[in-house]
Ligand code: MTE
Ligand code: HPA
């Protein structure tokens with residue numbers, strides 16, 4: 001890479017195949033390979049489990065079941081309801097039952113067929129509403145309320161109600177779940193895991209093996225994508241590899257194949273929701289009632305937390321004075337669903353947008369008229385009590401309207417629709433307001449460890465996991481700005497629980513905010529000492545007058561003889577520490593779950609997308625003509641990374657509501673278990689025109705150098721494409737029912753356009 005001006009540019013490493021994912025590491029000699037034997041039944045009692053024939057197969061070194069776990073057979077993070085290996089019962093197709101370990105991956109997989117399992121089937125539930133009816137709840141429902149909905153209905157001129165369904169979504173990270181467990185001295189272990197949450201993995205490995213946490217080090221080099229799918233669900237595979245490694249005293253590697261990964265891991269939560277929305281004749285929203293039935297799958301995983309974020313985002317970007325939002329976390333016999341970019345926010349925003357479209361139909365106006373009238377403004381209170389500060393909702397909306405010539409485009413679309421028989425165009429606007437912080441207050445903390453070496457190069461370790469979102473590039477920028485040194489001097493260490501302990505997962509879009517602030521603090525601590533050294537070296541008495549600008553040391557605004565490199569060497573010579581550790585916790589956030597009120601978010605990210613599609617009404621196929629966005633970012637730490645986050649998020653959001661359909665057979669097994677049946681947006685399906693304009697002059701004191709988080713918010717612009725499609729369908733069929741079911745696959749479009757016609 002030495003010929004590249006930026007040796008640390010990830011993209012260059014990726015395209016050259018030089019990035020090292022877990023599966024690319026050269027495993028130590030004697031490494032064994034593990035394969036998972038998973039439940040073929042959705043629900044049942046284990047009558048017989050016999051692993052002796054599998055153990056006798058060639059190359060097999062061990063077969064492990066629940067009985068072989070030395071510690072606790074438990075990996076549930078929020079609620080302890082998830083055994084690592086099935087014990088007595090199975091709760092979904094794909095639940096790990098046994099682990100086969102052999103000399104090669106092929107031999108391990110070949111031996112899976114020799115594991116004998118007899119299950120007495122029990123009734124299985126896959127639908128969240130059915131689970132709710134049967135009382136199968138992971139926790140009692142929660143309700144966020146503001147104002148008085150009951151009283152408000154009477155004042156409404158229009159009230160609409162309906163049902164909205166959104167489907168699951170496969171994460172489809174390029175790197176499948178993977179871990180390598182290396183036994184160390186005295187029962188200790190090092191686990192290299194493709195996880196967003198190294199501490200979560202460390203905790204679970206320690207728990208399962210009955211070890212203190214200090215015996216377990218978890219390291220992450222980088223992920224080939226996580227998207228939430230490795231926030232909680234990298235843990236079982238790491239624990240299984242660790243279990244085998246500790247039992248056999250050999251390194252053990254566990255890599256899921258693509259189909260296994262798709263079958264065995266959870267997805268975005270499907271939601272089924274009922275809404276009621278009331279407004280005045282002029283479109284002012286007065287009351288909103290919504291119930292979310294969340295399909296949690298068979299264990300809690302992060303479901304309760306995800307449902308909580310749905311409640312926070314129930315009213316989207318709008319001010320609604322009277323609200324009652326209820327969420328039910330429903331236990332079903334599917335692999336446990338999990339975090340996915342947006343973390344329950346997208347599901348809730350989809351419902352309020354759907355409700356507004358219905359309301360606009362009832363009022364006979366454009367949905368955008370209702371949206372615009374009710375957008376959040378500075379100081380407005382959300383149903384959970386937080387007032388929006390630095391609110392850019394209206395500004396983004398208005399700027400999107402003018403920048404992308406909404407009126408002219410409306411006219412063009414109408415003209416297109418008037419002059420075509422079988423093609424229709426549709427337009428929709430999608431405003432996003434997304435709360436930044438973990439909804440679980442405790443998780444809003446991070447640490448950093450910085451070392452300056454005697455040659456002036458810098459090593460920075462934080463809790464942040466690089467998964468393609470560019471957090472390492474951004475943190476390097478933070479350190480280089482804090483010291484005012486060349487970026488090239490700074491290197492990010494792989495994330496490790498031994499360097500920075502007790503970390504939160506890299507999630508909730510907070511990776512840069514939390515770790516960046518910690519990194520800044522650590523750098524400033526070293527800088528403070530360097531200033532004192534500089535003053536001494538220069539024979540001056542006021543370290544506070546020392547400043548470093550682009551590697552040059554200034555005193556009282558005048559350049560001195562010292563450079564960064566000389567200063568660092570001088571500090572070492574004077575026996576001054578060149579290392580610092582720092583901790584950051586987001587100030588000011590709080591939330592009271594007994595009243596469901598508080599200020600859970602450091603701030604909100606805002607934006608608006610204008611989406612346009614063209615629909616072939618004979619075939620049901622469609623093209624996304626454009627997604628054009630105005631997004632509130634603040635001054636970017638890395639323009640390329642931020643644009644990539646917006647583009648990737650938008651594509652993922654569009655996929656969720658259009659092409660991507662997770663389907664199960666009646667027995668609960670996954671039908672869409674490979675890429676021939678599970679369609680994701682590709683370059684041909686991507687918007688023909690994708691433009692993102694960033695607002696750069698906004699203030700965000702709780703971000704790093706004023707920047708705002710961007711990891712998740714853009715995904716929700718994809719919701720606009722769904723409603724643009726629906727608008728095109730409406731233009732073709734002005735009357736009659738159109739459902740509010742997603743994904744709106746071409747098949748589903750066609751069925752609806754054809755109405756009752758048999759197809
Ligand atoms: N971008 C890439 N390329 N790969 C990913 O896995 N994950 C998303 C988002 N963008 C992801 C991504 C999710 S779900 C989150 S929460 C954030 O990145 C996490 O990183 P951040 O906190 O540094 O933004
Ligand atoms: N986002 C992602 N992960 C989380 C959150 C969140 O808001 N809260 C707890 N874990």
Ligand code: MOS
Pocket residue numbers: 196226227228229231339340341342343506507508509
């Ligand atoms: Mo992201 S869903 O918070 O990992």
